[in-house]
Amino acid sequence: AIQHRLWPEVDRLVKQQVAMARMGIGECGTGWQLFAEDGEMKMYRREEEVDGMVVDPLKAVHVVKGITGHEVCDYFFNPKYRYDWETTLEHMTVLETISDDTLVFLQTHKRIWPASQRDVVFWSHMRKLPNDQDRDGPDIWTVVNNSTESPEHPANVGKCVRIYLTVCLLCQTRVHPPKDGAPITRNNVSCKITYCSVVNPGGWAPASVLRAVYKREYPKFLKRFTSYVINQTKNKPLMF
Numbered sequence: 001a002i003q004h005r006l007w008p009e010v011d012r013l014v015k016q017q018v019a020m021a022r023m024g025i026g027e028c029g030t031g032w033q034l035f036a037e038d039g040e041m042k043m044y045r046r047e048e049e050v051d052g053m054v055v056d057p058l059k060a061v062h063v064v065k066g067i068t069g070h071e072v073c074d075y076f077f078n079p080k081y082r083y084d085w086e087t088t089l090e091h092m093t094v095l096e097t098i099s100d101d102t103l104v105f106l107q108t109h110k111r112i113w114p115a116s117q118r119d120v121v122f123w124s125h126m127r128k129l130p131n132d133q134d135r136d137g138p139d140i141w142t143v144v145n146n147s148t149e150s151p152e153h154p155a156n157v158g159k160c161v162r163i164y165l166t167v168c169l170l171c172q173t174r175v176h177p178p179k180d181g182a183p184i185t186r187n188n189v190s191c192k193i194t195y196c197s198v199v200n201p202g203g204w205a206p207a208s209v210l211r212a213v214y215k216r217e218y219p220k221f222l223k224r225f226t227s228y229v230i231n232q233t234k235n236k237p238l239m240f
């Protein structure tokens, strides 16, 4: 197949991000603090600053019953659903459809007082990975979003400050077969979701404000997104 211009970067980043997401929090280096917990959802962050700006890496792990990794990644990747679950989204445009599993987005998000409004340009790639730990287990699915340049949409021209992010959503489906050999239903599946993100806010924003926003917004985002997928799939056939 003809490789597209972003393929080398996409392939390198997917491999790097998936390897990191699959590591337990203990193997991801030191300094991770558990900052939010709600049932099966655990959120960790590391306090990191680059040029005096907060870029705190985040790692969230959540186990959700009744949905599969393919379903979670499809609702996260596909632009037609985004306005349904991304509550801070003000505007979203698909700048480029590079292939059926690689898109380039421009998004503007609602302003968080007192910081300026943010926008972001990123490529988004969805991929199925072999489950090399459990050969006959279900496949692993991932979506990686990574900031990229767009000559048509240069950074910091309008009112928005351009942010830079790398996000990895890694989904591992688990099947708990019923004893009596009955067909698999949604009661027999769960999905372990790992969401990793590193966000550089672009222009300066007060560390205390950014950390307060992250502490509030990330748990809200993951709970809302997973509830959305549960509701969208509950009367649909399982998609592995």
Ligand SMILES: Cc1cccc(-c2n[nH]cc2-c2ccc(F)c(-c3ccc(S(=O)(=O)CCO)cc3)c2)n1
Pocket (backbone or CB within 6 Å): 086, 088, 107, 109, 110, 111, 112, 118, 119, 120, 145, 163, 165, 167, 213, 214, 217, 218, 221
């Ligand atoms: C979940 C979350 C965490 C931290 C901040 C906020 C937030 N609150 N008000 C505005 C934003 C905001 C500003 C700029 C952004 F690029 C994103 C942003 C967040 C997530 C992603 S994604 O790639 O995970 C999902 C696609 O939208 C992309 C952009 C979110 N939301």
